[in-house]
């Protein structure tokens with residue numbers, strides 16, 4: 001298995017003055033969360049949660065290969081808004097883990113929140129557990145079972 005070179009990887013926050021990066025970000029979300037997951041409701045993917053959120057892309061040697069989103073819920077909790085994604089051809093090389101760890105570092109450095117939460121689908125729970133998250137409770141969103149997970153930073 002190929003090992004990742006961390007110095008060629010960077011997680012960049014998207015700014016409105018960078019529409020090229022924004023379009024690449026939206027394209028990956030479209031590919032992963034609509035096409036790959038076979039969801040038909042495009043307007044269900046892009047909605048009000050996105051407006052106050054911070055959006056990130058993962059670049060590998062200047063190629064955008066992943067996405068993430070942070071939602072500031074209240075004073076002490078930041079949610080990794082279930083949009084961590086890596087393009088299919090780049091999976092299982094540590095890039096997804098890199099994104100989550102980098103987000104945790106960013107949150108820790110800002111010192112605005114001490115708890116990071118997320119809702120994980122069943123097949124991603126172990127991925128997040130390996131990164132240090134603890135499963136708290138299972139709930140249903142639109143009849144899909146998801147597990148609320150947290151980590152202290």
Ligand SMILES: CC(C)(COP(=O)(O)OP(=O)(O)OC[C@H]1O[C@@H](n2cnc3c(N)ncnc32)[C@H](O)[C@@H]1OP(=O)(O)O)[C@@H](O)C(=O)NCCC(=O)NCCS
Nearest residue numbers: 001003082084085086091092093094095096097120121127
């Ligand atoms: C979930 C997702 C982001 C993970 O991305 P990824 O880049 O494959 O993640 P990683 O490579 O860090 O970890 C995946 C696996 O590869 C393994 N791995 C990581 N680096 C490795 C390396 N250098 N060598 C061998 N194996 C490695 C990890 O142990 C991990 O194993 P696990 O799946 O049993 O936990 C990706 O599968 C994805 O985009 N899925 C679709 C969208 C999605 O479901 N997002 C989550 C919403 S809750």
